[in-house]
Amino acid sequence: MADKLPTYKHKERLRREGNSYDNMYGENIAGGICKLCDAGVEETLEHVMCECKHGKEERTKALREVGSLWEGEAGGGGWPMVDYINTTVTDL
Numbered sequence: 001m002a003d004k005l006p007t008y009k010h011k012e013r014l015r016r017e018g019n020s021y022d023n024m025y026g027e028n029i030a031g032g033i034c035k036l037c038d039a040g041v042e043e044t045l046e047h048v049m050c051e052c053k054h055g056k057e058e059r060t061k062a063l064r065e066v067g068s069l070w071e072g073e074a075g076g077g078g079w080p081m082v083d084y085i086n087t088t089v090t091d092l
C-alpha cells in the first residue's frame with residue numbers, strides 16, 4: 001500500500017516545534033498513534049484500511065458487497081465491460 005494519505009503517522013513526521021503542524025496538532029498526534037482504537041500502533045494507511053478495529057464492520061460489509069458483484073453474469077459480474085481498445089472519441 002502506497003501509504004501517501006495524510007495519516008497521523010505522516011503528520012507527526014512533518015511536525016516540528018513551532019511549525020504549522022505543531023500549532024495545529026501539537027502533542028495530540030505524538031507518535032502518530034491511531035486514536036480510533038486501543039491498539040497503540042501508528043496510524044498508517046494499512047492500519048486504517050486493513051487493521052483498525054474501528055472500521056472493521058464497514059470493511060467487512062464493503063468486502064461482502066463488492067465480492068457479490070463479481071458473482072454471476074458469465075464472469076462479468078455485473079460490472080460494465082468496456083472495450084477501451086476499440087473505443088473512438090467523437091465531437092459532440
Ligand SMILES: [Zn+2]
Pocket residue numbers: 034035036037038039047051052053054
Ligand atoms: Zn486503529
